[in-house]
Amino acid sequence: MITKTQIFRSFIALLGIIGVSIQIKQSGFGxxxxxxxxxxxxVFSFLIYLIYKEAKSGAIKTDPKLLRLKGGITMAIMITFLVYHFLLAPRVKAHDYYTLRNFLVHYIVPLSLMVDTLILDRQRIYRWFDPITWTSLPLIYFAFALFNGLVLKWTIPGSADNPFPYFFININKYGVGYVAVNTIGIAIAYLAVGYLFLFIKRYVGPHIK
Structure with missing residues (x-):
């Protein structure tokens, strides 16, 4: 029997697939x-796995490792929303901002997964060091983005800072100090949001012993 939770997560995954598909169709695999x-x-890969696992093995609400991993993935997509909305959106022209693909990948999917994790996942599941672990994901990406910009130089579609994807890590244009400050600032903000998220999840969500 398909549950409401599975339907909701299937819907989020579908929206993620649509958003990414539009991006690739319009701008290429870059x-x-x-x-x-x-x-x-x-997000959509993990949700598909989650839906499959729940259909095969039953509810995952009591699986602490899986839920902690989901918390990390939720934070990974939330930084997409936060960085875009506060740092990138002010630089985007109206005709690029008000598009389906933009709203899907930057707003709808991130906020939908956050609602899912906050409301549906059990409370008091995260460990005190989880936000530190979660921060590794954007830092690994930053390292890769810098490596690409400095060494690989793969083309970034639509980026004014090509071969860097974002202006705040364009080390060639702004220098090491500027990029270091931005990286540290985003990491600190990410940690702060992670611990706020951990605190909220102590009181929000199903209470399962």
Whole structure:
């Protein structure tokens, strides 16, 4: 029997697939070099696995390792929303901002997964060090993005800072100090949001012993 939770998660996964598919169809596979695209792929891939696992083995609400991993993936997609909305959106022209693909990958999928994790996942499941572990995902991406910009130089579709995906890590244009400050600032903000998320999840969500 298909549950409401599975239907909701299937819907989020479908929206993620649609958003990424539109990106790739319109701009090519180089879109996979963006953190936004990769985080959306991570979300819909994990949700598909989650739906399959629940259908095969039953509810996953009591699986702490899986839920903690889901918390990390939720934070990974939330930084997509936060960085885009506060750092990138002000630089985007109206005709690029008000598009289906933009709203799907930057707003709808991130916020939908956050609602899913907050409301449906059990409370008091995360460990105190989880936000530190979660921060490794964007830092690994930053390292890859810098490596691409400095060494590989793969083309980033639509990026004004090509071969860097985002202006705040364009080390050639702004220098090491600027990029270091941005990286540290985003990492600290990510940690802060992660611990806020951990605190909220102590009181929000099903209470399962």
């Amino acid at each position: 879109m996979l070099l963006y953190y936004t695209t990769l985080s959306n792929v991570l």
